[in-house]
Amino acid sequence: MTGSVEFFFDYGSPFSYLADTQMADLEKSTGTTVVYRPMLLGGVLKATGNASPMAVPAKGAYMGLELRRWAERYGVPFRANLFPFRSNTLRLMRGAFASQRLGVFCAYHRSVFPAVWGEPLDLGDEAVFRRLLERAAIDPQRLLDAIEAQDTKDELRRSTEEAVRRGVFGAPTFFVGDEMFWGNDRLTFVEQALRRV
Amino acid sequence: MTGSVEFFFDYGSPFSYLADTQMADLEKSTGTTVVYRPMLLGGVLKATGNASPMAVPAKGAYMGLELRRWAERYGVPFRANLFPFRSNTLRLMRGAFASQRLGVFCAYHRSVFPAVWGEPLDLGDEAVFRRLLERAAIDPQRLLDAIEAQDTKDELRRSTEEAVRRGVFGAPTFFVGDEMFWGNDRLTFVEQALRRV
Numbered sequence: 154m155t156g157s158v159e160f161f162f163d164y165g166s167p168f169s170y171l172a173d174t175q176m177a178d179l180e181k182s183t184g185t186t187v188v189y190r191p192m193l194l195g196g197v198l199k200a201t202g203n204a205s206p207m208a209v210p211a212k213g214a215y216m217g218l219e220l221r222r223w224a225e226r227y228g229v230p231f232r233a234n235l236f237p238f239r240s241n242t243l244r245l246m247r248g249a250f251a252s253q254r255l256g257v258f259c260a261y262h263r264s265v266f267p268a269v270w271g272e273p274l275d276l277g278d279e280a281v282f283r284r285l286l287e288r289a290a291i292d293p294q295r296l297l298d299a300i301e302a303q304d305t306k307d308e309l310r311r312s313t314e315e316a317v318r319r320g321v322f323g324a325p326t327f328f329v330g331d332e333m334f335w336g337n338d339r340l341t342f343v344e345q346a347l348r349r350v
Numbered sequence: 351m352t353g354s355v356e357f358f359f360d361y362g363s364p365f366s367y368l369a370d371t372q373m374a375d376l377e378k379s380t381g382t383t384v385v386y387r388p389m390l391l392g393g394v395l396k397a398t399g400n401a402s403p404m405a406v407p408a409k410g411a412y413m414g415l416e417l418r419r420w421a422e423r424y425g426v427p428f429r430a431n432l433f434p435f436r437s438n439t440l441r442l443m444r445g446a447f448a449s450q451r452l453g454v455f456c457a458y459h460r461s462v463f464p465a466v467w468g469e470p471l472d473l474g475d476e477a478v479f480r481r482l483l484e485r486a487a488i489d490p491q492r493l494l495d496a497i498e499a500q501d502t503k504d505e506l507r508r509s510t511e512e513a514v515r516r517g518v519f520g521a522p523t524f525f526v527g528d529e530m531f532w533g534n535d536r537l538t539f540v541e542q543a544l545r546r547v
Binding site for chain 2: 201202203208209210211212214215218222317320321322323333335338342
């Protein structure tokens with residue numbers, strides 16, 4: 154994986170959104186490529202025995218503060234959204250693989266993160282999800298059909314299992330070769346590792 | 351607390367040690383003062399329902415990697431030490447208050463963190479602790495007597511309770527006024543906040 158960084162993310166993870174806003178700059182400044190690796194964070198937490206920071210009230214309160222701080226530092230919009238905590242992000246994450254298969258991942262990815270963490274939309278609601286896809290010029294029915302395909306489900310399962318096998322316990326997680334970096338706040342280390350490659 | 355930053359720490363927290371190595375530079379670069387606030391991390395975790403990252407095996411493994419990374423970035427020695435996980439750091443933390451009362455906190459603090467995380471020593475062993483104090487030119491018996499004083503015990507309890515009341519759930523934690531920052535990796539934010547003061 155020389156010259157590239159793997160970016161494991163879940164659309165329900167606000168720190169993954171924040172990191173995602175920095176990927177274009179990271180590619181430009183290091184001359185490398187970001188490999189987008191969708192995974193199901195809920196599956197990772199379950200497999201590793203880890204829990205969302207929101208599970209500890211004092212930590213959850215601080216996380217809200219942190220998210221606003223990083224959004225301010227990056228100069229990107231951020232709005233709290235309960236949707237990923239209320240429902241899960243299974244359909245959105247399968248959608249990442251489905252959109253790859255349909256050749257529209259870039260449009261999909263570019264739409265979903267800002268919709269969840271910038272607007273914020275409740276993408277757990279299928280009608281809202283369909284409208285988002287239309288706005289992104291993606292055929293909603295074609296994508297929803299692809300989401301239901303067994304191959305798509307298998308791909309997400311395999312990706313999540315691979316993440317756990319490689320040591321992932323949270324999101325976002327980056328790999329430069331075998332070197333793992335957890336958290337939006339490790340991008341300076343990721344950049345350093347990419348410069349060494 | 352204008353012009354100063356409160357630094358809540360526990361000698362058993364390796365990230366507190368790493369942050370501690372940066373305090374002199376922080377004071378110099380910002381022209382402010384670090385206020386050392388000893389607390390019992392075990393008490394904080396218990397009160398908030400938080401857990402050590404070591405409680406999740408995948409996270410624990412990654413934390414080992416992270417500690418080495420930061421030690422390398424800072425250019426300071428770091429050695430893993432099981433003592434804080436095997437026994438607790440109650441005596442060491444009471445020692446911080448006892449040494450303040452005896453007027454030898456600087457010598458005590460300067461000795462303890464590097465002994466735990468640089469050498470590493472098992473300071474849970476009283477004989478090892480006594481030798482460390484002797485090396486720091488602190489009278490071991492006087493300090494041990496001060497550690498057993500009710501006032502010392504009360505001070506640590508009150509400090510820990512204050513930390514929890516103010517939202518602390520881990521170590522190190524910094525306050526610039528009411529603004530809270532958790533983690534060694536937030537020192538750039540702390541510095542920024544101090545420059546705003």
